[in-house]
Amino acid sequence: GAVVSQHPSWVICKSGTSVKIECRSLDFQATTMFWYRQFPKQSLMLMATSNEGSKATYEQGVEKDKFLINHASLTLSTLTVTSAHPEDSSFYICSGGITYEQYFGPGTRLTVT
Amino acid sequence: GENVEQHPSTLSVQEGDSAVIKCTYSDSASNYFPWYKQELGKGPQLIIDIRSNVGEKKDQRIAVTLNKTAKHFSLHITETQPEDSAVYFCAASKWGADGLTFGKGTHLIIQP
Numbered sequence: 001g002a003v004v005s006q007h008p009s010w011v012i013c014k015s016g017t018s019v020k021i022e023c024r025s026l027d028f029q030a031t032t033m034f035w036y037r038q039f040p041k042q043s044l045m046l047m048a049t050s051n052e053g054s055k056a057t058y059e060q061g062v063e064k065d066k067f068l069i070n071h072a073s074l075t076l077s078t079l080t081v082t083s084a085h086p087e088d089s090s091f092y093i094c095s096g097g098i099t100y101e102q103y104f105g106p107g108t109r110l111t112v113t
Numbered sequence: 114g115e116n117v118e119q120h121p122s123t124l125s126v127q128e129g130d131s132a133v134i135k136c137t138y139s140d141s142a143s144n145y146f147p148w149y150k151q152e153l154g155k156g157p158q159l160i161i162d163i164r165s166n167v168g169e170k171k172d173q174r175i176a177v178t179l180n181k182t183a184k185h186f187s188l189h190i191t192e193t194q195p196e197d198s199a200v201y202f203c204a205a206s207k208w209g210a211d212g213l214t215f216g217k218g219t220h221l222i223i224q225p
Contacts, residue, residue: 001159042217043215044157046213093156095213102156106156106157107154
């Protein structure tokens with residue numbers, strides 16, 4: 001099946017700093033990639049849709065200046081959390097789309113201290 | 114926007130028995146309904162999906178049914194095994210380029 005990787009798998013950063021998360025589709029080209037956030041014991045919430053070579057589309061309530069998304073190629077999308085605060089601590093998961101199906105990465109656990 | 118309701122939130126079944134998880138959606142334009150299995154600390158794994166032009170789909174012990182009129186779809190797992198224990202999420206989207214709207218998840222516990 002389609003494989004998506006994320007790096008890093010977990011990261012701890014200090015409040016006010018920025019952190020970048022990479023999402024790669026390893027064996028397919030993903031025209032569209034998605035970023036989700038999952039708080040403990042909750043469901044996944046779509047943050048933004050990323051299309052290769054164009055600006056990301058953010059869901060209502062998601063600050064585009066805080067969560068910077070770049071989709072530089074058909075196999076790589078990055079999410080940068082800028083000026084992170086403790087409330088940004090969460091599990092960030094990306095997915096790559098093949099027609100209808102979405103295949104998810106293993107997630108990145110972000111802890112902001 | 115789309116709203117997906119999922120029930121039950123927790124389901125405990127004896128090993129070997131069947132498990133059924135149900136979801137309803139609100140947007141009649143949704144046409145793709147996947148189910149994901151998520152183990153603790155991992156990303157969701159696609160286990161089965163169905164499109165709106167199909168009423169039922171089966172893959173070994175797993176099946177999904179869709180009732181477009183009632184706007185609900187269900188996951189059926191037969192002959193449950195300990196490794197089926199996980200959180201299961203249903204989701205819906207309008208078409209391939211859309212993000213998914215997830216249900217709140219069902220914690221499935223398989224009792225030995």
